Amino acid sequence: MKAHIVTLPGDGVGPEVTAAAVAVLKTIAARYEHEFTFDEQLIGGAAIDATGAPLPAESLAACQSADAVLLGAVGGPKWSDPNASVRPEQGLLALRAALGVYANLRPLQVHPALADLSPLKNGKLENVDVLFVRELTGGAYFGAKTRTADTATDECKYTVVEIERVVRRAFELARGRRHHVTSVDKANVLETSRLWRSTVQRIAADYPDVKVEHQLVDSMAMLLLTQPNRYDVVVTENLFGDILTDEAAALAGSLGLLPSASLGEGKAGLYEPIHGSAPDIAGHGVANPVGAILSAAMLLRHSLGLEAEAVAVETAVDQVLRHGPHTRDIGGSAGTAAVCDAVLAAIEEYADSAAAFFRGTRACG
Ligand code: NAD
Ligand code: IPM
Ligand code: MN
Numbered sequence: 001m002k003a004h005i006v007t008l009p010g011d012g013v014g015p016e017v018t019a020a021a022v023a024v025l026k027t028i029a030a031r032y033e034h035e036f037t038f039d040e041q042l043i044g045g046a047a048i049d050a051t052g053a054p055l056p057a058e059s060l061a062a063c064q065s066a067d068a069v070l071l072g073a074v075g076g077p078k079w080s081d082p083n084a085s086v087r088p089e090q091g092l093l094a095l096r097a098a099l100g101v102y103a104n105l106r107p108l109q110v111h112p113a114l115a116d117l118s119p120l121k122n123g124k125l126e127n128v129d130v131l132f133v134r135e136l137t138g139g140a141y142f143g144a145k146t147r148t149a150d151t152a153t154d155e156c157k158y159t160v161v162e163i164e165r166v167v168r169r170a171f172e173l174a175r176g177r178r179h180h181v182t183s184v185d186k187a188n189v190l191e192t193s194r195l196w197r198s199t200v201q202r203i204a205a206d207y208p209d210v211k212v213e214h215q216l217v218d219s220m221a222m223l224l225l226t227q228p229n230r231y232d233v234v235v236t237e238n239l240f241g242d243i244l245t246d247e248a249a250a251l252a253g254s255l256g257l258l259p260s261a262s263l264g265e266g267k268a269g270l271y272e273p274i275h276g277s278a279p280d281i282a283g284h285g286v287a288n289p290v291g292a293i294l295s296a297a298m299l300l301r302h303s304l305g306l307e308a309e310a311v312a313v314e315t316a317v318d319q320v321l322r323h324g325p326h327t328r329d330i331g332g333s334a335g336t337a338a339v340c341d342a343v344l345a346a347i348e349e350y351a352d353s354a355a356a357f358f359r360g361t362r363a364c365g
Contacts, residue, residue, distance in 0.1 A: 002035045003304050006066040008043040008059065008095075011079075011088060012277025013287035014072025017256075020289030020340035021070055021296040027344045028300065028309050031351045039066070043095065044074025044088035044277075054091025060098055063270075068303035069099070070296060071272040076279045097137050101262035101270050102162065103169045104134040104241065105298070108248045108258065110228075111321045114330055117253035120225060127229045128251060131177065133170040134241025136262055138162045139192070141238050158192045158237065163199040169263070170235035171207040180211045180232035184220045184240055196237060217244070224248060245274055254329040256288025259295035261302050269303045271295040281328075285335045288327040290317055293343055312354075316346035 007022060009015035022038060029036040041059040048054050054074070063069045074088040108130040115122045135158075143155030167183070174181045183200045185193035197214055204212040215223065217240045223230070224244060228251055236244065249255040255275040262270040273291030281287055294317060301310035320342045326332025327339055334342075 001304065001306070002037075003067045004037050004039070004065075005299070006059075006062045006069045007038055007040045008063070008069060008071040009040065009046075010044040010072040010074040010277065011046055011076045012073055012279050012282035013275075014044070014074065014277055016072075016282070016285060016287045016336050017273060017289045017292035018070060018072035020336055020343075021292040023340055024293050024296050024313055024343060024347070025070075025299075027347050028306075028313065031347065032306070032309050032312075034306070034309075043071065043091045045076055045079040047091060048079060048086060048088060052086075054086060054088050055094045055098075059091075060095065063095060063099060067268055068299045069095075069268075069270045070292075070299060071095075071270060072292065073273070073275065073277040076277045076282070093141060096262060096270065097142065099262075099268070099270055100137065100264035102135060102137045103166050103263045104132075104136040105173070105261045105263065105302075106132040106134060106241070106245045106248075106258060106274055108132065108228075108245075108252060110252050111257075111318070113322045114253035114257075117330055118251050120228070120251060124226070124228060125251065130228065130231045130248065131173060131233045132241060132245050132248065133166060133173065133233060133235040134245065135162065135166045135235075135237045136241075137238075139238035156190070156192050156239075158195060160195065160199055163196050164203060167200050167203050167235055170233050171203065171210050174210045174233040175207070178232040179209055181207075181213075182220075182231055182234045183212065183214050184217050184234060184236035184244065185214065186217050186240075187214070188216060192237070200235075220244065221247060224251070249274060254288055255291075256327065256329050257290045257294075259291050259293075259298055261295070261298040263302060267303050267305075269299065271299040271303075285337060286328050287336050288329050289336050289340050289343075290321070293317055293340070308354075312347055312350050313343075315350050316343045319346040319349075 009018040110125045110128040140154045140156040146153045187193040187197040258274040297310045297313035300306040325334035
């Protein structure tokens with residue numbers, strides 16, 4: 001198939017991990033006979049430096065006409081003055097809003113080879129398989145903001161339409177998994193959470209085959225550590241989802257491991273690792289590319305409908321996590337490029353064995 005992919009490497013380790021994800025997509029294209037075209041555009045601090053704007057019109061237009069967008073990370077100390085008039089993160093938020101990608105899928109699994117890296121005892125990590133569905137285009141991130149010398153406000157607003165569409169997406173996803181949705185809110189305090197909870201209760205009636213439970217976000221932060229394998233699909237609002245998924249990444253062993261897919265109504269989507277620009281390690285070639293590479297796998301699956309190719313990438317990553325090489329954040333000493341090369345080799349090996357298998361079945365059949 002033909003697909004046009006816009007890449008937004010961004011800042012810090014963004015370009016380093018995006019290069020790895022693009023190399024993976026190029027290997028997939030060559031190996032599975034697809035034609036992927038890539039168009040690199042500016043976002044974040046790099047865009048501010050070059051144009052003054054965190055999301056230049058040209059970048060946005062390119063993203064709007066792409067089949068999928070692959071993003072690295074934005075932000076960093078250079079642009080983090082709290083009094084700055086423009087910030088890199090504004091570019092990412094504007095992009096999410098403009099693309100209408102309201103459902104942010106953040107899967108969490110704990111690889112057995114990395115279980116020792118988790119702060120939890122191994123026993124608690126068996127069968128951890130959670131899909132976080134984070135609302136991405138509403139809430140405090142997008143409400144009105146005010147600031148005077150001594151007061152600041154961030155309005156947190158949700159409409160029923162905004163809640164309903166992401167919650168329905170969570171229920172649909174649960175039907176393809178273990179039929180269990182946990183909705184996380186703060187309905188004991190926040191009005192937006194009470195609207196959220198009553199909307200979930202109403203929608204749940206349309207999915208009698210899916211078990212639903214409600215959990216307050218503060219105790220959810222605790223339960224994620226004490227009983228992580230109890231959860232299947234976890235749906236929550238924007239800010240709660242941001243915080244809970246970084247916590248979840250610690251269970252997997254590193255923030256550098258978790259991918260994400262941000263989806264709206266159509267096929268096009270925005271794909272990015274959940275981590276940031278990691279200024280403390282940027283420029284050293286040591287960032288873990290796995291979160292970005294698994295985001296590319298999600299791109300193949302959700303935007304391009306290439307399930308077998310997505311599985312090829314995920315299987316290759318599984319092999320590399322099992323046998324190494326590993327980056328420093330997960331206890332190894334390899335650089336980003338070495339891990340990427342190992343993933344590329346594992347994809348070739350997987351494709352070879354799949355091809356041999358099919359030749360074999362044809363010969364027998
Ligand atoms: P961060 O995610 O950048 O880093 C947190 C810690 O995780 C650091 O110690 C870092 O070295 C480590 N880490 C992150 N990614 C890693 C990887 N791939 N491999 C190995 N280690 C990794 O979070 P932060 O330091 O709080 O934020 C830094 C900047 O990134 C801020 O400007 C923030 O706004 C931005 N940010 C951007 C995104 C995004 O673009 N999607 C996401 C989160 C944070
Ligand atoms: C993320 C990041 C972003 C968010 C920031 C950089 C705007 O933390 O993608 O998780 O808060 O959504
Ligand atoms: Mn975050």
